[in-house]
Structure formats: structure tokens, C-alpha cells
Amino acid sequence: MKILYPGTFDPLTNGHIDLIERAEKLFGNIVVAVLENTTKNPTFNLQKRISQIKNSLSYLNNVQVISYSGLTVNCAKDLKANLILRGLRAMSDFEYELQIAHTNKSLNKDIETIFLSTNTNFSFLSSSLVKEVAKFGGEINHMVPPCVERDLKEYFK
Template sequence: MRVLYPGSFDPLTLGHLDLIERANSLFGEVVVAVLKNPDKTPSFPLEQRISQITESTQHLTGIEIIEFEGLTVRCAAESRVDLILRGLRAMSDFEYELQIAHTNRSLAADFETIFLATQAHHSFLSSSVVKEVARYGGNISHMVPSVVAKDLIRLFNHE
């Protein structure tokens, strides 16, 4: 079974990596789809985010990393996946994610969205929190893979 895990991953957190690893053990094949959003200016260019994910998942088999722009359901159809995966950190995520799942289902009834709750020790993590801590020189080693930590330290000139 193939599952699509879409996101901007700017940056990839240990919460994201946890979901990738767990989805990989549950479904066998995970397509990590990195969003290219022309309306946003990410901290890291698309190629660097893909590289970070590639390095962070090299211990896994059955991982495919792609870029996408536009509708998630189009990406799902092009990637020939069975399911769309979304992560939940807290109840506050659920309402938004449910709305997106219903929207996707209205656009393409073929695709079910499944939710995985992040492990409790990662539930505080978000890309924006990680960037904020990194910006002010805080310890992020327990928040992101080492390659991402190095890139964030470089980005905010804390070397």
C-alpha cells in the first residue's frame, strides 16, 4: 500500500520524521510530497528541503520524495497512492485537518485521508516553533534531524 504524506516541511521536524517512519512500517511505501507554494517564501528552498528529507530518511526503504504544486488530490492521483496521510499534534489540528480531508474527498472521492497522532513527546513541535527557537540560538537538537539543525544554525548565523 502506498500513502502520500504532503507538507511544506519547512523545516522537517522530528514529529514529521516520526510520522514518516511509522507510516513506512504500517503501509510499506510512503511518498513524501514537498509543497512548492508560490505564494509563500520558505526559509529553505525546495531543493534543500528535499535534500534534508532524503538524508533524514536514508535508513528507510520504500520512501519516495517528490515535489508538488497545487492540489494534493492531483498529486495523489499522479503518484498512484492509496491514501493521504495527515498528522495530528493536538485537538486544535483536528478541525483544520478534517476540513482539508472533506475538501479533498469532495474533489476526488477515490482518496481517503487517514490521521496519525504524533507521539506525545513531539506534540509541541511545529516548523514555526522550531524556527523561532533557532532564530534566537536555542537548542533544537531534540526538535529536528541533525542535518536540519545544522542548516538552521547556518541560516540564523549561530555557528
């Protein structure tokens, strides 16, 4: 079984990694799909985000990292993945993610969304929070993998 984990991953956090590790154990093959979203202005370009993810997950055997644009359900269909993974940190995430899951289901009835709650240790993490802390010189080594920490420190020099 193949599961798709889509996101912008700008940047990848330890919360993302936790979900990927757990999904690999549960579902076997996981495709991390990095969204090329032209409406957002990411901190890191698409290739840098893919490189960060590949570097951070090199110890996992059943993880593939790709990029995509457009609708997530179309990406899942193209990859023959019938599951989409989404992480939940708090109740506020659930409302947004449920809306997205229902929209995806309306677009393709054969694709299911699976929610995994974030490990309590990472429930406070978001990419925007990590960038904010890094911007003001705060310690982020407990929030992101080493390569992302280096890149953020360099970016906010």
C-alpha cells in the first residue's frame, strides 16, 4: 500500500519526520510530495526543500520524495496512492484538514485521507513558528533536523 504525504515543508520539521517515520511503519511505502505552490513565497526553493527532506530521511528505505503542483488528489492518482496522510496538532488543525479531506473526497471518491495525531513532543511545531524563532536567533535544534537548522541559520544571517 502506498500513502501520499503532501505539503510545502518550508521547512521540514521534526514533527513532519515523526509522521513520516510512523506512516512508513504503518503503511509501508510513503511518498513525500513537496508542493510547488506558486501563490506562496517560500523561504527555500523547491529543490532545496527536496534536498533537505532527502538528506533528513536517508535512513528510511520506503520513502520517496517528489515534487508536484496542482491538486493533491491528481498527484495521488498519478502515483497510484489511494491514501493521503495528514497530521493533526490541535483541534484547529482538524477543522481545516477535515475541509480539505472532504474536498479531496468530492474530487476523487477512491482516495481516502488518513489523519495521524502529532506526537505530543512536537505538537507545538509549525514551519512558520520555526522560521520565526530562527529569524530572531532562537535555538531550533530541537525543532528541525541538522541540515535544516544550518540552512535556516544561513538564510537569516
